[in-house]
Amino acid sequence: MATALAALLAHPAIWRGNDVAPEPSALPSGFAGLDAVLPGHGWPQAALTELLVEREGIGEIRLTLPALARVMAARRDVVWIAPPHQPYAPALAAAGLDLARLYVVTCKTPQEALWAFEQALRAPECGAAFAWLATHDERVLRRLQVAARDGRTWGALWRRPGQRGSATTAPLRLALARQDGRLAVRVLKRRGVDLPQPVLLALEADMPSLPVVGREAAASARPPRIARS
Amino acid sequence: MALWACLLFPSLPLDVFARGQNASEAARPFVVGSGGHYPRIVAANAAAQAAGIRHGQLVSGALALAPELALRDRDEAAEARALAQIATWALTFTPMACLAPPDAMVADVGSSLRLFGGLPRLVARLTAGALDLGYASRLGIAPTPEAALLLARAAQPSPVRESARLPQVLAPLPLTLVDLPDATRTTLREAGVVTFGQADALPRDGAARRFGADLVRRLDHALGRVPDPRAAFVPPPRFTGRLELPAPVHDVEALAFGVQRLVRDLADWLLARGLGAVRLTLTLAHERYLRARGMPPTVVPFALGAPARTPAHLLGVLRERLARVTLAAPVEAIVLDSEETAPLAGRNLGLLPGDDADQVEVPLVDRLRARLGEDAIYRLAPHAEHRPELATRAAPLRVPLPPHTAPLPDAPRPLxxxxxxxxxxxxxxxxxxxxxxxxxxxxxxxxxxxxxxxxxxxxxxxxxxxxxxxxxxxxxxxxxxxxxxxxxxx
Structure with a gap:
């Protein structure tokens, strides 16, 4: 009996209130802790994700790099629209991204950026599109969501610090902050039950955490590594 | 066996203008005049003919019949360009195409019959294709180019495949169809020789003495008794398509049809030369009186992310690019130039229908560039340089990015x-x-x-x-x- 019920409940069309919605195509994020709380165990491959960043420099982009590398490995392009700063090629290459598949788009007006974002989301060759936009227009967001679904593209909408906005049509909404030296991901919205507790992720495995030193001690902290030519 | 198809364009003077029009504009009466002090009608479209306008009439008389008449002076240079363009397109059917100025071209289709599924299908493709380009044509098919040309002029579309039947088919044709000096024609008429058969029945040496060697040579060429070597048409190394519009166009939307024509011509040229377009320039020439006052044409340069040849792709990019253009004055002619091309191998068709469906889609990169500008989209490449601000560079889109060889720093770097x-x-x-x-x-x-x-x-x-x-x-x-x-x- 119990097995029959379990088989029935495993049907993809059925999901229960205390669970997350099944997501047929998800892009593994590369972080087991995050995958565990995302519907389908990964970034939604054909939908919009809204990312609210408390402030820059907490590892918000590094959070997405494993997934982007996966998109590129699947021979699809990644498009970054109107990033807030110059993306730094050596660091991106060192992180394992295929730079031949990463396109950066600069836009003169927010309208141009919106148009470019929609085009990228619709394009079959584009697997992931990130945009740094300030729009809160519900109709615009719904349009982007439809474009992402049609183009089967992971669309990430980055909110600058303080641009929290109100309700959104994006099916996934995450708030990123730093907590105890780690990246805390709080799921504000997902298809499924609420998750009040943030997920703490350690991104910094490659970066040693040194003891706290003042600025005067900086010079003597370690013998300098020298790049001189 | 050689089999020559002749495509004759009886309304070429008209079509070089009219092909820039869409269907609704084509319903307006439009004529081409001879120019000069007493211009006469050289060609008239269906609407003008319905109004009673006839070939050879004075333009002033025609204007009295149809005051709303659109008139352009005959442009023989444009007709020559059109013929070259048609020959370029014909190279998709055969490697051997020759111009037969002023209004025809001949192509040896004998070796392509099998590929295109037999003569009837090939004929259908030729006429439909020419019409698609915007030119009404008449077809003649015969074992020699001269005979094919005569059959086309005589409006005898039924193909003649055997050389043995040629004398019999050509015999009743009037000699006026043969290219001969006027003096020869007059002498022949006065001697009572009016058909091809009569001329061919004359004693050869006597005919050559009396009417000139030209006559005998033409008859021999037509009947295949003497080889008729013709210079094969070679597409020009650079594409320049020019389209004169029958009436000035005020908005960009109305240009789309003409632009589409030019892009198709360009695609044929690219295919004939095995190339793909990389950079193109579209020049919009304004009205004559404005040009005379020193108004420069509107120049629209555009570039593609990768060499491209499909008309749908080129058009998609061009449409986005044109949307950013505002016309300072009405446009009278469109010119499309190939600034830069690159070799592009033929593409295999998909194994299943629909396999190559997404290939026709304009690549995202091209769409973004056309709308946002050349420099708006770029890739990144690390550069071997210690100074951080110089270690990252914008890489050009066109070339495939080589795998980066710059040594990456072993110290942490920010994103x-x-x-x-x-x-x-x-x-x-x-x-x-x-x-x-x-x-x-x-x-x-x-x-x-x-x-x-x-x-x-x-x-x-x-x-x-x-x-x-x-x-x-x-x-x-x-x-x-x-x-x-x-x-x-x-």
Whole structure:
């Protein structure tokens, strides 16, 4: 009996209130802790994700790099629209991204950026599109969501610090902050039950955490590594 | 066996203008005049003929019949260009196509019959294709080019495949169809020789003496008794398509139809030469009186992300690009130039129908570039350089990006680099930042004026909430420089 019920409940069309919605195509994020709380165990491959960043420099982009590398490995392009700063090629290459598949788009007006974002989301060759936009227009967001679904593209909408906005049509909404030296991901919205507790992720495995030193001690902290030519 | 198809364009003077019109505009009466002081009608479209306008009539008379008549002067240079363009297109059917000015071309289709599924199908494709290009045509098919031309002029579309039947088919044709000097024609008429058969029945040496060697040679060429070598048409090394519009066009939308024609011509040329377009220029020439006053044409350059040849692709890009153009004045002619091309191999068709469906879609990169501008989209490439601001570069889109060979630094690098290092001054004076890694001394560039000497640190902000890449500037001395923020570990 119990097995029959379990088989029935495993049907993809059925999901229960205390669970997350099944997501047929998800892009593994590369972080087991995050995958565990995302519907389908990964970034939604054909939908919009809204990312609210408390402030820059907490590892918000590094959070997405494993997934982007996966998109590129699947021979699809990644498009970054109107990033807030110059993306730094050596660091991106060192992180394992295929730079031949990463396109950066600069836009003169927010309208141009919106148009470019929609085009990228619709394009079959584009697997992931990130945009740094300030729009809160519900109709615009719904349009982007439809474009992402049609183009089967992971669309990430980055909110600058303080641009929290109100309700959104994006099916996934995450708030990123730093907590105890780690990246805390709080799921504000997902298809499924609420998750009040943030997920703490350690991104910094490659970066040693040194003891706290003042600025005067900086010079003597370690013998300098020298790049001189 | 050689089998020649002749495509004759009886309304070429009209079609070179009219092909820029869409269907609704074509319903207006339109004529081509001879120019000069007493211009006469050279060609009239269906609407003009319905109004009673006839070939050879004075233009003033025609205007009395149809006051709303659109008139352009005959442009023989445009007709020659059109013929070359048609020959380029014909090279998709056969490697051997020749011009037969002023209004025809001949092509040897004998070796292509099998590929195109037999003569009837090939004929259908030829006439439909010419009509698709915007030219009404008449077809003649015969074993020799001269005979094919005569059959086309005589409006005898039924193909003649055997040389043996040629004398019988050509015999009743009037001699006026043969290209002969006027004097010869008059002499022949006065001698009572009016058909091809009569001329061929004349004693050869006598005919050559009396009517000129030209006559005998033409008859021999037509009947295949003497070889008729013709210069094969070679498409020009550079494409320039020019389209004169029958009436000035005021808005960009109405240009689309003409542009589409030119893009198809371009695609044929690219296919004939095995090339793909990389950079193109569309020039919109304004009305004549404005040109005379020194008004420059509107030039619309555009580029493609990769060599392209499909009309749908080229048109998609061009449409986006044209949407950004505002016309300063009405446009009278459109010119499409190929500025830069690159070899493009033929593409295999998909195994299943629909396999190559997404190939026709205009690549995202091209669409973005056409709308946002050439420099709006770029890729990144690391560069072998110690100075951080020079270690990242924008890579051109057209060339495939080589796998980067620049050695990557073994020290941590931020994902965001600030375009201008930001002085930290007060921010730094009171609260300590938390040094996580460093220092890393970077000292380089004394040879090119970009001299720098810096100690870089990975540091957390005083509240520990974010990680940044900061440096102390030692350019002016040691250990007393200012602190700057240069990157963000995003």
């Amino acid at each position: 965001w680099l600030l375009t201008e290092p930001q002085p930290l001054r007060e921010l730094f004076a009171h609260k300590p930042w938390i040094i996580r890694d460093g220092p890393e001394r970077i000292e380089s560039g004394w040879w090119d004026g970009g001299d720098l000497r810096r100690d870089y640190f990975v540091a957390d902000t005083p509240d520990g909430a974010a990680t940044a890449w900061i440096y102390r500037d030692h350019r002016h001395g040691v250990d007393d420089g200012e602190w700057f923020l240069h990157g963000i570990f995003a």
